[in-house]
Amino acid sequence: MHDTYLKIKTTMPPLNKGAIKRARVEMFLNETAVDPVAFSHQLTLIAAPAGFGKTTLARHALSGFENASGWFTVEEDDNVFSRFYGYLIQAIQSVAGFEHVGKTTRDFFRSQGLETMTDVDYTPALTALLNDLFDVTEPLRLVLDDYQRIDNQAIQTSMAYLIEHMPAHVHCIVLTRSDPPWPLHRWRAQGRMRDVRLHHIRFTFDEAKAWLETAASSPIEEGVAKTLYTKTEGWAAGLVLALQSLEMAEDPHCFLEQFAGTHQSIYHYLVEEVIRHWPDDTLRNVMQSSVITRFNTALFDFVTAAALGRQIIADLTQHNQFIIPLDDTGEWYRYHPLFADLLVHRLKQHDPTEPDRLRLRAATWHLAHHQPSEALAYARAAQDKEMMASIYENHLEGILQEEGPDGVRPVLDLDDALLKRHPRLIAYKALFLLVLSGGAGVEALLQMGEACRYTDTESQTLYEGMLAAVRSHYALYGNHFEEAVEHGRKALELVPEHHHFWRVGVEIFFGDVALFSGKPEEGLAFYTKAHLDVEAAGLYYPLMSTGIKQTYALLVLGRLTEAESLIESMFEIARQYHYARLGKIGSFWVMLGDIYRARGDFESAKTCIERGLSLSKSETIYWSWNHLFKLALSFSEGDIKTVEKIIRHLEQLNARHDLPKLVTAEVTGYKVRLALTRGAYEQAETLLGALGVQAGQAIPRGMEMTALNLVRLHIERKQYADAGQVLDVLEARALANRQKPLHIKVLLLKARLLIHTQDVTNAEARLEQALRHGADEQLDTTYREEQVATWSITKPVVSRLKQEGIALPASLGDSDHRQADAVHKPAPKPFVETLIEPLSIREEEVLALVAKGRSNQEIADTLHLSLATIKWHTGNIYGKLGVNSRTKAVAAARRIGLLDGLN
Template identity: 25%
Template sequence: MPDRQDLIARLRLVTGGNAPADAQPEPAVHPIRAEKFATPGTTAGLLPRDHLLQSIDPPGDIRLILIRAAAGFGKTTLLRQLRERCLANGQGVLWLTLDSADNDPRRLAAHLHAGLQALDGPSVADPLATPQALLQQLGRLQPGFTVVLDDFEVLDTPQALAFIQQLLAALAPGARLAIASRVNPELGLGRLRMQGQVLDIDTEALRLRPEQTRAYLRGRCQLPISDEQVTRLQDISEGWITGLFLATLSFNGRSAQADVIGSFSGSNQELAEYLTEDILARQSDEVRLFLLQTSILDRFCAPLCDALTQRRDSAGLIEQLLRANLFIQPTDPEQQWFRYHRLFSGFLRNALARQLPGHAEGLHRAASGWYLAHKHPAAAIEHLMRAGDIDQAAALLERHLDELVDAGRLRLMLRWLQQMPADALQGRPRLALTHAWLLVLDRRYRDAMQVVEGNPVSLETDTIRCLLLAFTDQPEAAVIAAQAQLARLSPSDNLQYGMVATPLAFCMITTGRYDDARKVLTDMARQAPQERSALVDGIAVYIESSLELTLGHRHAALARLEAASNVQAAVLEGRWVGAKATLDILHALVLYEGDELTQAWTMLNQIPQHALDLGGPDALIAHRVVLARIALQHGNREAWLRHLADLEQLGRRSGSLRILCAAWLERARVATLEGRLEVAAQALSSAELAGEWDRPDVLTFACDTDTPFIARQRLSIACGDCESAAAELRTRIEFSESRQQRRRTLKLRLLLAMALAGKGRQKLALDTLTPALRHASQEGFLRTFLEEGPALVKLLERWAVTYQASSSSLGIAPEFLADLLQRSGAQKEPAQGNESAQSDLQLTARELQVIRLLAAGHRNRAIAEQMHLSEHTVKTHLRNISAKLDAQGRTEAIAIARARGLLD
């Protein structure tokens, strides 16, 4: 790598020299330059920054308004709008645009003095006005008067900055100084800040918010631009108004806006010219070289920069960049790691390639070595890939494969493997296995099979064949293949063993072989914890919990998932790794079944898109369908439609008929409940075309109670064909009970009761409801009732009239039925918009149990023991109870609950 002096010499050849050496010194007498008092342009047509102006008004105790940010963030625009606001309010304003000659306090004082005199009326300016005379003049300013100093960064001498400090101290009470600067001025503002006399407006405050970007592009620029394109430009520009403006220049004469937005980067000609002339050319040779060298880093710290640049003073240079607001920002609270603005970074990388060709590869190798030495293999591999050292990257990836899988870097690994040519993977069967596995998780089944067929038959290729059978809804074939494959694998190969064992257990559950599935999971658990993959462990919990839900053990499933969630919170520290997304989706589904809609909605919406991208069909179906149903319950039909459209597209892209079918089934369900029976029949027909997976002996948790068969019986009942529906349902209930499919059996019983009622056999219908209510009251199933609409509600009301008095003897908690009917009544008129429905404010069955135990005198620990919960979970329930009852404490919560009839 060339040394620093050589590089600087090469840069000088490209960028040119600095200021001319023959610059003449300022004269002793300073002529007054009138143009310095001119406000640049008008604010007409500019984006108003009302929220920032509101933070400035009223003046109050503020003596200094400090606006500091990099070039192009709208500092001068904000000052102009502040000036106009002050004038409109009858407050005096003096505007002065600074230049480097103002580092002489006498020149600066002369201009300020002249400006203040001019505001008082026509007079002859005094070019020899002393700083002392000016300070006296400032002390006589009226309250609300504002002195505006633009381009403040040009003041860099101790004398000039000391004079500004004196100016601040001399300001009359109520007067203020407003300055805009690219750098953080060294004015010693600690005391003023402690006294609340400084208003800081920094880069974060100046960034355009998404709604402002939308208003700017559509209003100011008159661009017919979609919300998606606005979001894309917001992400690219990071709220930098000049970046947005330069992007809009690229639209001129071009109709393919999506292509323009997709290609807009630091290499854009207008942007490059702006950054070269207004930013890079102003920097010293040392700073310019440092910026170019460190631009290859997505984020950086001082030691890493030292390793790249062969310096020892990177910490000082980073501090200098921060003071200069050179498009740099910290990425951690301790401010040890930093990054450049995306557009600035892209510009610097292009400049590096142009001015120092071939230098980037060596920098990437140096970065890789530093990251590897500091035990960050993912970053080390990434820089080797960018350096073009594919063989070394493949070797490093193979060495750290298990570690990266456990860290959840699946999407990143898939990108690397797709970028590696086939010959780089030759002789690396574990990488080929991982590549195909990741393609399966990404629902690219055909691509995964091509990888398998492109490699010799081996243990690894047979493992992928097992996975493909499981993920493409061929459970019986998957069980046969996976059992044979598992016998050939060593448990010490924890990644590959887990790849086979977990889908094997899942497919055994799907085909009703619950004990065999538990044995597979138990055998996996016998491995030492340090030898097991965290991802595989998470999937095992997911499978065990889905089995509990299938068996109708909602409380047991919830307990497992809450325990896993507590472990994740302690270990993962907010990172979406392992099986966290899949576990949270199942957790949300179990909460949804208990009608805990707000908690379920929050949990699902916290999952980032990248964590959803690599998931099986069941997780995707449950995620989209539950979100859709909650949206519809809250009156947001547009969101319901959007979620189902997304689900349908996922099914088409992946070729998964079950995902496609799930979207049509939900449309058919809602149309049936709404009485749009012709629409429901059409939707069901589409679902059945993709429903070849629907068999009574095959069950998956996401489609457990939503199958073409169930949808067909619901529609038949709505159409009045109750006789045939009842016969079909009886046969299917008998089969489901024999296979312990209790969650499905519960749904089938509800439909059978409705069919019997439709035939006029009311007594038999109510008797059919009894075991369903018993199971639901014991396990807290609520939504499965509420999903069936008014017809079932009427039947429940008749059951209550007939059997309410004897509900306890029938094994049904009286409060459960009351709660269910109350929620049914609240559901008849869904809330509009995105606010929570009234039903969300009712206590859940578990919360009712907690408040009753509390009223009986039990403490948290005793409640936790009786309910088999953690004390932390009990406290969470108590907080939710107090919020729902609007109670200020436990005693008040008990009193309100008793007054509402919630306590016996």
């Protein structure tokens, strides 16, 4: 994979030593945007038309602060959200001390799955970026040049969010020809920003005269200087060109009388006056190279098919004509935008097809230098869909990883003729349609794809594997599990090991098919393989997704100790790579809470689950799934009101977001439990029927836990034979799939059934088998929910097992608990009593003052920070402690000893 981010776009341009000095404006910028003491506002907006020297002004103002400043020159193709922030973060990371800032955010964008081709909330990633900025206390000046090129509303909204929440030591300087759609009036009223406008940066006569005296080859009369200044209206680019034209003019007085008009017309007139003196080959090559956004000698020569680049660049630089160096090494350059626009216009007049032909040459050069995103931008500008299709066919996965789903969305617009010439794109488009629309149009695409072939065996084998992967996904959408498995196996046989995009996707999907078909151990094997493949590829953020899958499969299998160990290892990775505050991490917390719930430690379970829900609130699907664990805890505690509240909440979420069946089926299962508790047996039967669980019919695969409610219903109705038949089926499946929690529940219900039929001996045998089966995992809640302690057969069974030294659940010990210490394993210190991510020194200071009852304003005054900064630190403290209020934060901090030693 090749990095598609060019360093030159985040390189601060060198100082232009011949530039016109504007000491009054530079002093203003020094006082408001450069000196860190003055970082009382977040933004300096420098807004003026082209050619007034915005870039030069900002660059000179930052002279001496180069090592503490980041620079991002924005281009048209940066309107992709992830690409924009990729460059923004690269600019920040170029500053010493900020090298690790934004890594979490960049990984988040690079690692988004195809599901994010639909709407996605990027707030967690931006929050992670802001948190990283808060963690570095050195001053940072961040310049965004040519920001007017951004028209992506999501970027505009997110930048406003970023600016409003930036820490006090970070200052953003935005250079633009037009105002961004931000709340500028409010920010001005709040003192958040300063403006530098046209009237600020337009040259005064004294400034223009001083520059003319130093730049002119011969003395300039004051009247001539005044004429040049008046006609250019203090416009920097016009003044520079006017002097060059004046010195080339055969009749200077005639020249001074003739040029006038708008900036645009003056500019065109002056450029024509300058370039008409150039040699033909120079003009021709400069015109051809004007289609390139930025160039070095090699790219210049390749596009122009000549070897004059080095000499032409040197000549233009020497005479300060239209060319802008982009680095201190003198390798990369760009033309002044007005000059480039004029030359492209002239090039089109000469030959309307030539600009696009030259852009395609530029695309070819970038492809040869492993820069597919740059090549794609030129192909798109040339409107060459054939080349775009070719680039996507060979580089789509790299572009997807670097730029996220927005970078590959144009594949959806490619027509069938193009797809047939680039068959792999058929598989990609079909996969995208599955994600976006659930399958509409996919079958037609697959049939078209199956009629296409590659001539070489290697390409054809990969292509067939890709189609099989899509077929597997498509079959699952129709709930055709066997067909999905068949195609999935074929895909894994055909797709080579190093093609992680397709293999990992199939492995995870295959694991889902197995898990939701009631085969969690088989699912775990696929999840583990996917986890190892992702790890081998060095993609640490996707490890969070595969880790969640693995952990859940372990919980379903009842391997709680392994699940807990995996969670702790994932927390370590999250801590190492700064993922600890992202939404996905919330799923690990709720699953850790479920382990404590299963062991009967409801207090630790509640703390973990609340922390997980707090983290994942911005990600609707994860948040809804995580609520199932709170639902389970509330039911285990007997808190029926909270159970009902969560059910209503999830049903409302489903109405708005169409939640996965995994979530909605679980919710229905708990509604069945509530109905059984109330004796509403007909309601319970109806709800079960809606899930396909009905008396006298085969139990759907994956509905085994739900089918236990059918057993409970049969027992309540004294349909003991029917209950026994269902239990036999469920026990066979539990044993075949090594599903311990299911087997224990089946054994307990068999014991309960045998008590009803007065078969005490066999009832005791089943209870004893269940207790032995769960001894190694310190289970307690399963037995508590079935009220085993109240059974008449329990005491003699417990007595026998105690004599053998078998560990028993706390709820089944002697009534006076005299033998509790001898019976139970010592409980480990809950992992919840540690922080996945430690508090920063500043957060510790804030927490100590919160514990003393200080208000946010009082804390801000004490620490000499802004109120917004204190609120930000407080929010971080809440997130790390997994709470949502000051009182809970202090209580949690005291419980785990965070306040010990803090003054």
